[in-house]
Amino acid sequence: MKQKTLLILGARSEVAQSIAELFGRNGFDVLLAARNADKLSSLVADLQIRTGGNFQSVEFDLLHTQGHLDFYNALPARPDVVVCVVGLLGNQQEAEQDYGHARLIIESNFSGVVSILHVVAADFEKRRAGHILAIGSVAGDRGRQSNYVYGAAKAGLATFLSGLRNRLHNSKVKVSTIKPGFIRTRMTEGMKLPPFITAEPIEVAKAVYMAYVDQKNVVYVLWPWRYIMLIIKSIPEFIFKKLKL
Amino acid sequence: MFVQEVYNWGRYPRQYAEVVPVRDLETLSEKLSSSQPWLARGMGRSYGDTALSSQILDMLPLKHFLRFDEQTGELEALAGATLDDVLKVFVPKGWFLPVTPGTKYVSLGGALAADVHGKNHHSEGSFSKHVRSFSLLTEKGELLEVSPENVDMFQSTAGGMGLTGIIVKLVLRLKPIETSYIRQESFKARNLDEIFALFEATQYATYSVAWINCLSQGQALGRSILMTGEHAFSDQVRGLKKTLLASHSNPKLVMPVDLPEVALNPFSIKAFNLLYYHKQIADKSTSIVHYDPFFYPLDSILHWNRMYGKRGFTQYQFVIPQEAGLPTMRSILQKIAQSGQGSFLAVLKAFGEQNDLISFPMKGYTLALDFAISDQLFPLLDRLDEMVLDAGGRLYLAKDVRMSADLFHKSYTRSAEWIEILKGLNPNCTFRSVQSDRLKITPW
Ligand SMILES: Cc1cc2nc3c(=O)[nH]c(=O)nc-3n(C[C@H](O)[C@H](O)[C@H](O)COP(=O)(O)OP(=O)(O)OC[C@H]3O[C@@H](n4cnc5c(N)ncnc54)[C@H](O)[C@@H]3O)c2cc1C
Numbered sequence: 001m002k003q004k005t006l007l008i009l010g011a012r013s014e015v016a017q018s019i020a021e022l023f024g025r026n027g028f029d030v031l032l033a034a035r036n037a038d039k040l041s042s043l044v045a046d047l048q049i050r051t052g053g054n055f056q057s058v059e060f061d062l063l064h065t066q067g068h069l070d071f072y073n074a075l076p077a078r079p080d081v082v083v084c085v086v087g088l089l090g091n092q093q094e095a096e097q098d099y100g101h102a103r104l105i106i107e108s109n110f111s112g113v114v115s116i117l118h119v120v121a122a123d124f125e126k127r128r129a130g131h132i133l134a135i136g137s138v139a140g141d142r143g144r145q146s147n148y149v150y151g152a153a154k155a156g157l158a159t160f161l162s163g164l165r166n167r168l169h170n171s172k173v174k175v176s177t178i179k180p181g182f183i184r185t186r187m188t189e190g191m192k193l194p195p196f197i198t199a200e201p202i203e204v205a206k207a208v209y210m211a212y213v214d215q216k217n218v219v220y221v222l223w224p225w226r227y228i229m230l231i232i233k234s235i236p237e238f239i240f241k242k243l244k245l
Numbered sequence: 246m247f248v249q250e251v252y253n254w255g256r257y258p259r260q261y262a263e264v265v266p267v268r269d270l271e272t273l274s275e276k277l278s279s280s281q282p283w284l285a286r287g288m289g290r291s292y293g294d295t296a297l298s299s300q301i302l303d304m305l306p307l308k309h310f311l312r313f314d315e316q317t318g319e320l321e322a323l324a325g326a327t328l329d330d331v332l333k334v335f336v337p338k339g340w341f342l343p344v345t346p347g348t349k350y351v352s353l354g355g356a357l358a359a360d361v362h363g364k365n366h367h368s369e370g371s372f373s374k375h376v377r378s379f380s381l382l383t384e385k386g387e388l389l390e391v392s393p394e395n396v397d398m399f400q401s402t403a404g405g406m407g408l409t410g411i412i413v414k415l416v417l418r419l420k421p422i423e424t425s426y427i428r429q430e431s432f433k434a435r436n437l438d439e440i441f442a443l444f445e446a447t448q449y450a451t452y453s454v455a456w457i458n459c460l461s462q463g464q465a466l467g468r469s470i471l472m473t474g475e476h477a478f479s480d481q482v483r484g485l486k487k488t489l490l491a492s493h494s495n496p497k498l499v500m501p502v503d504l505p506e507v508a509l510n511p512f513s514i515k516a517f518n519l520l521y522y523h524k525q526i527a528d529k530s531t532s533i534v535h536y537d538p539f540f541y542p543l544d545s546i547l548h549w550n551r552m553y554g555k556r557g558f559t560q561y562q563f564v565i566p567q568e569a570g571l572p573t574m575r576s577i578l579q580k581i582a583q584s585g586q587g588s589f590l591a592v593l594k595a596f597g598e599q600n601d602l603i604s605f606p607m608k609g610y611t612l613a614l615d616f617a618i619s620d621q622l623f624p625l626l627d628r629l630d631e632m633v634l635d636a637g638g639r640l641y642l643a644k645d646v647r648m649s650a651d652l653f654h655k656s657y658t659r660s661a662e663w664i665e666i667l668k669g670l671n672p673n674c675t676f677r678s679v680q681s682d683r684l685k686i687t688p689w
């Protein structure tokens with residue numbers, strides 16, 4: 001049987017590294033796509049030693065949308081599964097004052113993902129096979145003053161994925177939305193995170209892998225988040241707008 | 246980069262420090278050019294203030310394995326990789342750590358910086374004896390490739406507690422194993438004479454260590470259990486265990502909160518020690534055990550250091566030369582037993598020959614005991630210091646939190662030579678720790 005191939009976008013993220021290891025262990029060849037891919041050589045060596053699998057790094061910039069089609073066509077193998085991990089939390093205050101920064105957040109979490117996943121979707125649709133998974137965030141479930149530009153971009157992503165799922169359903173292509181709460185990574189470095197609802201990168205990786213295996217649509221990482229967000233979403237707007245969140 | 250409260254395994258002392266997670270060499274170079282003091286830190290499994298400083302480079306993100314030679318067992322890895330990680334990946338391939346301390350939650354960099362010893366010190370030496378080379382980033386921003394032939398640089402870094410520079414990666418020779426199991430023999434010793442005789446009689450063993458009851462006095466002074474071990478061969482394990490090369494699993498038990506200090510009164514310690522002692526009835530017994538409980542009995546409870554209460558604890562570990570052995574050990578044990586500040590765990594071990602620049606081990610005996618921090622403790626330890634120094638011994642820097650500068654310079658007989666080398670590698674005293682300042686190693 002032909003070896004399956006996973007393409008990970010945003011491979012430098014620790015979440016992506018754990019995903020690569022898990023899929024690698026389960027028999028996938030893995031393409032690690034990231035900016036400055038030449039600096040991923042120690043990651044490639046590490047994953048190979050750990051899993052005995054095949055890993056290769058490829059240069060990829062989510063913001064370089066004109067290059068996405070060429071990037072995809074030049075891949076050393078056709079992927080069967082694509083996981084998009086790319087994201088940028090950015091700085092909310094800066095985004096309020098400088099539209100350039102707000103746009104960067106929107107493009108890094110939303111419009112850039114639209115561009116690359118449409119390229120992937122076209123190929124999968126033609127092949128009538130494949131699975132697309134993308135990491136969103138619970139921040140997209142409701143806008144809060146502390147990070148609503150990021151949140152809005154992740155909300156856009158969730159809506160986009162839901163539409164894509166609908167469109168590709170008849171082509172047998174699966175689409176999964178992964179919504180973590182907090183993850184202990186470079187993104188949250190230095191923040192005080194509540195331990196019981198903060199996931200380790202490996203937990204997110206397991207959720208992604210299970211979403212692939214079980215063909216899940218929308219997955220919250222760490223079960224309390226589903227209920228936390230249910231409550232947050234149900235607070236009436238006239239109260240919510242007064243809260244300090 | 247952010248400021249957080251930092252402390253090591255003894256949870257004493259604590260201090261606020263700027264902690265910089267190191268993800269690449271660029272971060273390191275940039276920080277070193279800032280002309281501020283820095284200290285590398287790994288898993289914080291040293292006990293006291295050796296891994297403390299107001300500005301810390303957190304090496305854990307640099308944890309990739311870079312190269313592994315299936316023929317020779319040579320592993321090249323970044324310094325933040327942990328022994329836990331090495332075991333998980335390489336035990337199933339038939340390789341084991343050449344030397345391991347009593348916890349697997351230490352980084353490779355920390356293991357080299359403290360030149361850690363294991364139960365096989367008498368037979369296979371300390372950690373650095375199995376390191377083929379390492380890369381050291383010095384104050385000047387140079388990345389030096391150091392092998393044992395570069396005697397000064399190698400020996401001043403192994404056991405040098407981070408003061409020569411940042412260990413970025415190293416090449417370690419792993420040890421081939423047929424199974425992940427240990428053939429363990431346990432021997433009962435009624436007193437100190439017996440346990441010393443047992444150490445002599447079991448020198449053939451690859452691994453050996455004794456658990457000693459520090460509260461027993463008089464005839465029973467030095468009551469203990471000696472455990473020896475050999476890596477089991479496949480024909481000794483086949484049929485008994487499902488997989489020959491099974492690595493360990495993650496701990497399931499967690500010490501959730503600080504225990505109140507009363508839990509540590511002499512009675513409960515006594516009860517614990519007795520229980521341990523009577524667990525095994527025969528004078529000698531043999532069993533096949535997995536490496537995890539054999540080497541890391543305490544790793545099965547996460548955060549067990551919380552059981553010593555809020556004020557934290559320290560581990561007093563000394564070594565005394567062979568010649569001084571029995572009589573000195575007897576007086577020290579008597580002193581401890583009388584004090585009633587006995588430790589929960591006391592580990593006795595015979596060291597083999599070692600005569601490096603600054604590494605802790607020397608031919609002789611080492612004892613390690615835990616003490617909860619209390620007002621009466623330091624005067625007692627000062628008394629023990631005198632006995633250790635008189636015997637020509639010294640304390641382990643990786644555990645120390647309170648010895649005097651004077652004791653350090655007298656007992657580490659080559660400290661002056663070491664400091665001269667440090668001045669060459671670290672002229673502006675960029676690398677320094679709370680401990681190195683306390684021991685007047687830095688500044689110069
Ligand atoms: C339960 C338990 C049992 C133990 N048993 C033993 C034992 O049997 N034998 C033994 O020898 N030790 C033992 N130890 C001590 C432990 O092995 C050492 O303290 C070891 O150094 C801890 O490694 P770490 O990664 O936690 O280092 P840390 O505690 O973070 O740092 C220790 C020292 O290493 C330096 N350092 C760390 N990383 C680097 C780097 N990359 N470059 C330069 N310097 C660096 C630090 O500056 C510091 O001086 C034990 C500790 C515990 C908690």
Ligand SMILES: NC(=O)c1ccc[n+]([C@@H]2O[C@H](COP(=O)([O-])OP(=O)(O)OC[C@H]3O[C@@H](n4cnc5c(N)ncnc54)[C@H](OP(=O)(O)O)[C@@H]3O)[C@@H](O)[C@H]2O)c1
Nearest residue numbers: 010012013061062063085086087137180181182183185187
């Ligand atoms: N951490 C959390 O608490 C949390 C919570 C919920 C959701 N998430 C989501 O989880 C995902 C992983 O994040 P993380 O926590 O692992 O943080 P991270 O380390 O910052 O990962 C984000 C990754 O996205 C990459 N990236 C950003 N812009 C890019 C671009 N233009 N082109 C290519 N790659 C780009 C980054 O690459 P570089 O390495 O080149 O910068 C980085 O590797 C993100 O989607 C994030 O939004 C995180």
